[in-house]
Amino acid sequence: MDITHDYAVQIEWTGNRGTGTSSYRAYGREHLVTADGKHVIEGSSDPTFHGNAERWNPEELLLAALSQCHMLSYLHAATRNGVTVLAYTDAATGTMQQTADGGGHFTSATLRPRVTISDPTQIDLAQSLHAQAAAQCFIASSVNFPVGHEPQTTAAETTAAETTAAEASAAR
Structure with missing residues (x-):
């Protein structure tokens, strides 16, 4: 018997520094990971890829x-x-x-x-x-x-x- 479970999360990019993705270094990689009824996870990319080291x-x-x-x-x-x-x-x-x-x-x-x-x-x-x-x-x-x-x-x-x-x- 196959039983399925569905999951849903939302991602919101918060790294627009005013000019969007006008160039590779112009935007931040910060984002929020959310799901109904849960704490927000503050995400970014790895610092190697210009991300914020203080975020996941x-x-x-x-x-x-x-x-x-x-x-x-x-x-x-x-x-x-x-x-x-x-x-x-x-x-x-x-x-x-x-x-x-x-x-x-x-x-x-x-x-x-x-x-x-x-x-x-x-x-x-x-x-x-x-x-x-x-x-x-x-x-x-x-x-x-x-x-x-x-x-x-x-x-x-x-x-x-x-x-x-x-x-x-x-x-x-």
């Missing part, structure tokens, strides 16, 4: 979408497999290659999830769930370049109070 560029947003999608798929897989995730971060990177015709494309992305779980006996299981998350990520399934994964999973350390209580119990 499409390349960063693509990488963020890949990272978010993997995280959300992973959290779902963890829940379904009885793994309690306490913390999750990712330091994702991507490579885009420009082409001679002025275009370009991403050649790869690498996600580096760092996951902390509650039960140290589930580290191997938790680590293995990244493959399931990768297979279920809608965004990664939609791109035509490899998305690599370099996950690390650790268990939460016991607090000093837990350690003291355990030591006291063992001394009895």
Whole structure:
């Protein structure tokens, strides 16, 4: 059974500096990304392409979408497999290659999830769930370049109070 989901966003270019696109350097790349009921995303192009470094560029947003999608798929897989995730971060990177015709494309992305779980006996299981998350990520399934994964999973350390209580119990 095919189920479809539709999405809508609006883009508004705000970079007209008075003369529109009269020349390559005459206009700003600033724009707004909006969707009903959501916060505005202030966008621009990468500074390499005369964009505003203080705003999100499409390349960063693509990488963020890949990272978010993997995280959300992973959290779902963890829940379904009885793994309690306490913390999750990712330091994702991507490579885009420009082409001679002025275009370009991403050649790869690498996600580096760092996951902390509650039960140290589930580290191997938790680590293995990244493959399931990768297979279920809608965004990664939609791109035509490899998305690599370099996950690390650790268990939460016991607090000093837990350690003291355990030591006291063992001394009895």
